[in-house]
Amino acid sequence: MDDAVIARLEKGGKRYEVLVDPNLVNQWKEDHDSVSLDNLLATDEIWHDVKNGERPTTDKLEAVFGTTELAPCVEKIIHEGSIQLTTDQRKKMIQDKTRQVIADICMLGIDPQTKMPHPPQRVENALIEARFKADPFKPVEKQVKDAVAMIRELIPISFTTIRLAFKIPGVNYGAVFSVVREDILKEDWLANGDWAFTVEIPAGMKADYIAKIGKRAPDVVVKELK
Numbered sequence: 049m050d051d052a053v054i055a056r057l058e059k060g061g062k063r064y065e066v067l068v069d070p071n072l073v074n075q076w077k078e079d080h081d082s083v084s085l086d087n088l089l090a091t092d093e094i095w096h097d098v099k100n101g102e103r104p105t106t107d108k109l110e111a112v113f114g115t116t117e118l119a120p121c122v123e124k125i126i127h128e129g130s131i132q133l134t135t136d137q138r139k140k141m142i143q144d145k146t147r148q149v150i151a152d153i154c155m156l157g158i159d160p161q162t163k164m165p166h167p168p169q170r171v172e173n174a175l176i177e178a179r180f181k182a183d184p185f186k187p188v189e190k191q192v193k194d195a196v197a198m199i200r201e202l203i204p205i206s207f208t209t210i211r212l213a214f215k216i217p218g219v220n221y222g223a224v225f226s227v228v229r230e231d232i233l234k235e236d237w238l239a240n241g242d243w244a245f246t247v248e249i250p251a252g253m254k255a256d257y258i259a260k261i262g263k264r265a266p267d268v269v270v271k272e273l274k
Contacts (some may be wrong), residue, residue: 056132142183220268224265
């Protein structure tokens with residue numbers, strides 16, 4: 049993996065590092081099952097210092113991660129640590145993510161005066177003026193919200209939104225909560241152990257949103273609220 053970069057977590061004055069494919073990190077964070085560890089990692093090792101070949105002891109791994117197994121260690125490093133991108137890699141990933149944000153705004157939002165989508169160049173110019181900077185590892189839908197909040201004063205834009213009510217088995221709570229927490233309007237734990245929650249999202253995201261939750265909770269029940 050020629051383009052592999054270091055994912056690093058610092059705990060207790062020591063570094064814990066793995067070599068990852070930067071282009072697969074976000075996909076893996078959103079859906080672990082969609083990317084195998086073999087494809088995500090350049091080596092199946094946890095390091096104190098990749099460049100110098102220094103490895104942690106099993107006692108160190110147990111103390112920091114509670115296990116010596118590779119998968120949970122990698123998950124903690126990637127979710128709580130940082131990705132050490134090269135300048136060129138970061139620039140390209142920011143450019144790609146910015147293009148995705150622009151495309152989603154044009155697809156989901158309209159000019160309330162004309163009832164038509166804004167041209168991509170108009171959205172891009174507004175983002176530049178607002179000094180919006182895409183995060184290479186943050187999901188696009190979350191960045192669209194941030195971007196729209198920044199450009200509302202520069203160009204008129206509105207979204208048709210819908211409210212969806214979900215019910216999932218409690219065992220799937222962690223996997224689902226990590227991707228919906230910023231959209232939750234209300235939530236409740238039911239007597240049978242299920243978790244129920246309501247979100248408000250742009251109408252154009254409905255199918256993708258339900259599919260995303262369905263991957264993490266196959267027994268999900270969803271209802272569109274009026």
